[in-house]
Amino acid sequence: MLARVPDDLTPDLPNPHAVPPPEAAAAAGGPVSEPAGVPAGATGAAPTSPAPATDAPASPAPPALELRGLWRRFGEKVAVAGIDLVVPAGSFYGLVGPNGAGKTTTLSMATGLLTPDAGTVLVHGRDLWADPVAGKALIGILPDGVKLFDRLTGEQLITYAGLLRGLDRDTVAQRARDLLVAMDLVADARTLVVDYSAGMTKKIALACALVHAPRLLVLDEPFEAVDPVSAANIRDILAQYVASGGTVIVSSHVMDLVQRMCDHVAVVAGGHVLAAGTVDEVRAGASLEDRFVELVGGRVSGEGLAWLRTSSD
Amino acid sequence: MVAHLVRLKLALLLNGFKRSVWQVIGFVFGALYALGFAVLVVAGMVAVGTQDVELQRTVTVLLGSALVVGWWFVPLLAFGVDATLDPERFATFAIPRRELVAGLAVAALVGIPGAFSAVAAVATSFAWFRHPLALVVGLVGGVLGLAVAVVGGRALVALLAPLVARRRAREVLAMVGLVAVISIGPVLSGIGEVTVDRSSFDGLVRVLAWTPFGAPWAAAADAATGDWLPALARLTIAAATLWLALRLWSVALARTLTEPARAVSSTARSNGIGVLGRIPATPLGAVAGRCLVYWFRDPRYAIALAIVPFIPVLMWVVGRGGGMLLVSGLLAALVSGWGLSADVSYDGSAFWMHVSAGVRGWVDRLGRVIASAVVALPLVVVITVASAVIADRVDALPALLGAAMGILLTSYGGASIVSALFVQPVQQPGENPFQTRQGASLATVLSQMVGWTAVLVAALPPAVLAWVAVARASALLGWGALVVGLALGAVWLTVGVRVGGRLLDRRAPMLLQKVIAFE
Structure with missing residues (x-):
């Protein structure tokens, strides 16, 4: 039952632009040295290092997503301070960072939900902010911390997302059914989304992101509040999507998950990229979690709060 | 705890200013407005103090009663309670309920309405500056009255909140509120006809003075004439009301803290995908559906x-069955057409x-217009026809329909532009209906006012034509108004959708x- 669905989710529909199979296979295969080398800012010393170097010895197909010098400030606070990132096509890319690192802001700008103050976003080589309509057609998004049109039923919501993307009725109906099966939401297809639990809401939002078979999936905290069984199902779907040439970017707090699931990872903190590359390159022998703590810092020794133990006095 | 909560409220107020300059400007304007009123009240009270006791009694009781009625009922009907210190937020802190109640009550006075009420309540005692003993009683009564107003209002809201969380009850309440507003019409026009003299309110004041609304303020008048027994009785009424309100509020709070109000989920289910299965399978159809x-x-x-069907009722009452009724269709058109300007805000x-799907601006705009028109168009036509029939002016129907359609289409156009420029904080679905949204700024208010004015000016040609046609009973002009209304309305709608769409892009x-x- 599940096996049928991801086949249908392969990026076949609106984009006949051939997904380059060799590169996709290579990138999905794991620790393969990127043609473009380590992306800019991998050392963390100078995030605004020369960007042209990354795309000069260009591979035949452009990366799925390329961010160049992305800046965004909110009032006084600089949320994203010049992020450069290259997400190769066909990669499963993890974006990790502490709270307030600028992950959501970066992903919002990368997907057309938030205007950058400066910088360029290239989606499969096309400038997203120069031609938003064309760029957004390639992307499926699961944003974090926003609502859905929750007075629709689950089935209606998927249908709505599909129709907004310009799919025809039969395609939408077919995919909505498949997605409801894949997300284990068939029994609740006709319940209003407002009455869904947090995990169910995540799943229906993910279904909406998938319905138009995008070439690039951007998922902000996709596994938050999702039960382990559903999470495993979703991981399978995503893995098969990547295997068939799609690109996935996930942000997460759970290092373990990223280490197991992703082939590439970028560590973001304070609006900068501290390290980026394949998972093995970034973790450099250690576990991703240890490496993350080492990069980001901020561990407090466990000797504070002594009074917390004094149960009586 | 009281001082703590007051400080918290002040800190929240000041922090609000940091978020937006407009909020500061709005606050300054509001404060100036309130200050002007406060000066007026104080001066008025001192002036009244030079008059005889009966007039003093009438003025103080009426003013005080208005204050109490305002605190008690306005939050229920219109603006909701200022939710900066929402009791639910204190649920996890172990605060003794008695202290929490006292703190919340005093903190309610921090802010423009609270400060104004406090000044006004104390000022009522100034009317007795020639009677020192009455002045003291007036001060006591004023403070008591203020407490009755604030605590009573909060108690009512806290008691009714769970009830009103249900959608059905909320709609009924909105109706009741509307009927109350409607009944103001005849009362006002009644007052307009009777020449107001000093004795007009005597009956009202006599009754009010024995109710919780007027009793706290009437005690001083009795003291001034030496009727100590009634004075004592009135103060007792006020004190008893305050005690009861405190008890009720406290009980309601206890319930809130342990069982937070949740919007009762309807667990509604629908068959299939409903409307979305019947609209044309395009982005435009999807948005409309x-x-x-x-x-x-x-x-x-x-x-x-x-609310829209009540407009003719309102017009009938206000116009006493006369020509005013004919305006109902136009008002219904304006209200339902302009309602679209909050659409994006309601989406939240x-x-x-829409943004991530790259929905084209004009698709978004037109889809919303179509959905609203499916509902509003028949409604406006029915109201227009019904009002013409009831007013026995069926001959005026083409003119009225022309003006109504012109206004409806023009408001759609205007709302399409305004809602692409501004969003406003609105109530979230399922939120406690008695809470006001913080941060509605002056910019929002201004944008709404400018938008309304622009729509009315743009729809003037068919409206004027229709007016002349109705006044002169001219069939030719009437049909002219219909043609002009539809044609000009279509033009403005197109302009609105295109400009609004481009802005939205x-x-x-x-x-x-x-x-x-905002969320």
Whole structure:
């Protein structure tokens, strides 16, 4: 039952632009040295290092997503301070960072939900902010911390997302059914989304992101509040999507998950990229979690709060 | 605890200023306005103090009663309670309930309405500056009255909140509120006809003075004439009301803290995909279909819809069955057409779906217009026809329909532009209906006012034509108004959708960030 669905989710529909199979296979295969080398800012010393170097010895197909010098400030606070990132096509890319690192802001700008103050976003080589309509057609998004049109039923919501993307009725109906099966939401297809639990809401939002078979999936905290069984199902779907040439970017707090699931990872903190590359390159022998703590810092020794133990006095 | 909560309220007020300059400007304007009123009240009271006791009694009791009625009922009907110190937020702190109640009551006075009320309440005693003993009683009564007003209002809201969380009850309440507003019409026009003299209110004041509304303020008058027994009785009424209100509030708070109000989920189920299965399978059809679902499933839209049929009733009452009735169709058109200007705000952050899908601006605009028109067009036509029939002016029907259609289409055009420029903080679905949204800024108010004015000016030609046609009973002009209304309305609608659409193409991400910030 599940096996049928991801086949249908392969990026076949609106984009006949051939997904380059060799590169996709290579990138999905794991620790393969990127043609473009380590992306800019991998050392963390100078995030605004020369960007042209990354795309000069260009591979035949452009990366799925390329961010160049992305800046965004909110009032006084600089949320994203010049992020450069290259997400190769066909990669499963993890974006990790502490709270307030600028992950959501970066992903919002990368997907057309938030205007950058400066910088360029290239989606499969096309400038997203120069031609938003064309760029957004390639992307499926699961944003974090926003609502859905929750007075629709689950089935209606998927249908709505599909129709907004310009799919025809039969395609939408077919995919909505498949997605409801894949997300284990068939029994609740006709319940209003407002009455869904947090995990169910995540799943229906993910279904909406998938319905138009995008070439690039951007998922902000996709596994938050999702039960382990559903999470495993979703991981399978995503893995098969990547295997068939799609690109996935996930942000997460759970290092373990990223280490197991992703082939590439970028560590973001304070609006900068501290390290980026394949998972093995970034973790450099250690576990991703240890490496993350080492990069980001901020561990407090466990000797504070002594009074917390004094149960009586 | 009292001082603590007052400090918290002050800190929240000041922090609000940091978020937006407009909020500071709005506050300054509000404060100046309130200050002007306060000066007026104080001066008025001193002036009244030079008059005889009966007039003093009338003025103080009426003013005081208005204060109490305002605190008690305005939050229920219109603006809700200032929710900066929502009791639910203290649920996890172990605060003794008695202290929490006292703290919340005093903190309610921090802010413009509270400060104004406090000044006004104390000022009522100034009317007795020639009677020192009455002045003291007046001060006591004023403070008591203020407490009755604030605590009573909060108690009522706290008691009714769980009831009103249910959609059905909320709609009924909106109706009751509307009927109350409607009944103001005849009362006012009644007052307009009777020449107001000093004795007009004697009966009202006599009754009020024995109710919780007027009793605290009437005690001083009795003291001034030496009637100590009635004075004592009135103060007792006030004190008893305060005690009862405190008890009720405390009980209601206890319930809130352990069982927070939740919007009762309807667990509604629908068959298939409903409207979305019947619209043309295009983005435009999808937007229209989704909005249509919302018109019937989202109580915020449903209320707006439920109020429109009351417009003819209101007009009939105000105009006493005369020609005013004929305006109902036009008003219904304006209200339902302009309602569209809050559409993006009602979407809230769910608007991201439109942004991420790259929905073209004009598709978004037109889809919303179509959905609203499916509902509003028949409604406006029915109201226009019914009002013409009841007023026995069927001959005026073409003119009225022309003006109504002109206004409806023009408001759609105007609302399409305004809602691409501004979003406003609105009540979230399922939120406690008695809470006001913080941060409605002067910019919002201004944009609404400018928008209304522009729409009215743009729709002037058919409206004027229709007016002349109705006044002169000219069939030719009437048909002319119909043609002009439809044609000009169509032009303005097209302009609105195109301009609004182009604005939205550029500004959609910005609007999205604003509505996200409101939540």
